[in-house]
Amino acid sequence: MAEWKFLPFAQTALKNLFSAPVTTGYPFEPAQYPDRMRGHVSIQIENCISCGLCARSCPPGALTVDRKAGTWTINRFDCVQCGNCVNVCPKKCLSIVPGYTQPDVAKHSDTFTRPQQPAQAARPGAKxxxxxxxxxxxxxxxxxxxxxxxxxxxxxxxxxxxxxxxxxxxxxxxxxxxxxxxxx
Incomplete structure (x- = not known):
């Protein structure tokens, strides 16, 4: 009687043994991301003006902007990839790019620093x-x-x-x- 309960499992195992694999040849083949995948937030720091709108619109508070230091920091663990920061950025220096962030063993933040520019050329005619x-x-x-x-x-x-x-x-x-x- 116990043999009959084992046969349905054996049938599935044999079917899987002779069918094509479901997984890809990662890391030899690039990952294919689904159409509706959110991705992760990316910044072109050289275009950032440190206005802070992205940090104010971030629901989980994953972004911080330091205008004096010219830094933009994202806590990747807290970011939910909602896209609010991308939508409110007046200079369009934020974007959501496909792909996952690299996993890590501890929480960390990524800090980007705007390159220094001469005082007169920093923002010509922007007032x-x-x-x-x-x-x-x-x-x-x-x-x-x-x-x-x-x-x-x-x-x-x-x-x-x-x-x-x-x-x-x-x-x-x-x-x-x-x-x-x-x-x-």
């Missing part, structure tokens, strides 16, 4: 300028500024820019309904 004749002082530019570099006073009809805080991301110009802000 917003407001045309007061067109401005309606709606405060949208100040609300969109990731560094809070713009101050708008509707009562006094004043628009001021803190040039030290401004990173030149251009979100203020993009959000202006009257198109009175230009990047110069």
């Amino acid at each position: 917003p300028v407001n045309d007061a004749a067109k401005c309606v002082y709606c405060t949208l530019c100040a609300k969109k500024c990731p560094q809070e570099a713009i101050t708008v006073d509707r009562a006094a009809k004043s628009w001021t820019l803190d040039a030290e805080k401004c990173v030149g991301c251009g979100l203020c110009a993009a959000s202006c309904p009257k198109k009175c802000i230009t990047m110069q």
